[in-house]
Amino acid sequence: MSFQWPTLLWTLLLLPLLVLLYVWLLRRRKRTTVRLASVAIAKAALGAGPGWRRHVPPLLMLGALGVLLLASARPMAVITLPLSQRTIMLAMDVSGSMRAEDVKPNRLVASQEAAKAFVNALPRDVKVGIVSFAGTAAVVQAPTTSREDIVAAIDRFQLQRATATGSGIILSLATLFPEHDIEIQHITGQRKFPGSNPIGDDPAKPKFTPVEPGSYNSAAIIMLTDGQRTTGPDPLDAAKMAAERGVRVYTVGVGTTQGEVIGFEGWSMRVRLDEATLKEVSSRTLGEYFYAGTAEDLMKVYESLSAKLVVERKETEVTALFAALGALLALVSAGLSVLWFGRVA
Secondary structure (H helix, E strand, C coil), X not given: CEECCHHHHHHHHHHHHHHHHXXXXXXXXXXXXXXXXXXXXXXXXXXXXXXXXXXXXXXXXXXXXXXXXXXXXXXXXXXXXXXXXXEEEEXXXXXXXXXXCCCCCCHHHHXXXXXXXXXXXXXXXXXXEXXXXXXXXXXXXXXXXXXXXXXXXXXXXXXXXXXXXXXXXXXXXXXXXXXXXXXXXXXXXXXXXXXXXXXXXXXXXXXXXXXXXXXXXCEEEEEEECCCCCCCCCHHHHHHHHHHCCCEEEEEEECCCCCEEEEXXXXXXEECCCHXXXXXXXXXXXXXXXXXXXXXXXXXXXXXXXHHHCEEEEEEECHHHHHHHHHHHHHHHHHHHHHHHCCCC
16 A cells, blocks of 8 residues: 555654543543542442443544544555456467367367357456457457357358467557557558558657556457467567557467377378467566366366456555545444443543
8 A cells, every 4th residue: 555645644643642641631530539438439439330431432533533644645555446448359360270179179169169258258348359360360350349249250260271370469459559550461461450541641640659568458468379370470579569559468378289280171280389479478468378278278268367357456546435434433433432421522
């Protein structure tokens, strides 16, 4: 916890002084008590006395003052809050290796089912966009809150040759930031993301300024892949672009790190998971890497991501909470004093 006005914390030194004042008043009252002839007469005159209850209201009032003095310093705390606006880009591998059956029924179907369950579990106001990548990348669904459109886009996946993991990240960034004029000609054949201004149209437009990695809390990218990059831009260069825009990239590895031989239409190839690169991509962007060796693992990964991506940890002023607690303690103190002694003392 931190404080915006920490110098006001010095006022807490008043609390020990109040304690000393209270002790002095008790002793003074004891000295001025009428001396009676005997203990029996004293008990008859005073009864059992208030005992420990005498000290409860003053103690509560002291706590109230302490909490209110802390509130005056304007405390700040890191708390978890639901995000008011969020866009999640799913960049999903549709290369030929996704037909491997080490993840049942096969990697593609398992990833599709897990992605659809993930989307349906998200709050309805979270936008989701879908990018598929193999040798090239394509936006199969622009960010939307329509779960039906998202699920339909996932069901339309078609397997292709090659694996361009970097292209999936870059096209996801271009979808999130069309105003940044991200060059994607080498990814899709288009010069830039549709809807952005042609290069040079606005010379007065400010240049892109990098931000701190992980600082952009309104969007995230989840990239799922089962293989190594075989074409397209380097995924580490793409990770650098994401880090400069503050976007976290969460990578999900599917399949085996040892590799598996798959065949299709007369050709065969060995495919293996490049965990080292996926871990580096997530590390550079302050995201996280997940490994899913089975369909059940993949479901659990998406459940974990769902919990991570719809909330944010943010430093927030909590003065109002301290003030409310202080007021509550003061009211309880006054209430007990009236209940037990018939006065506020």
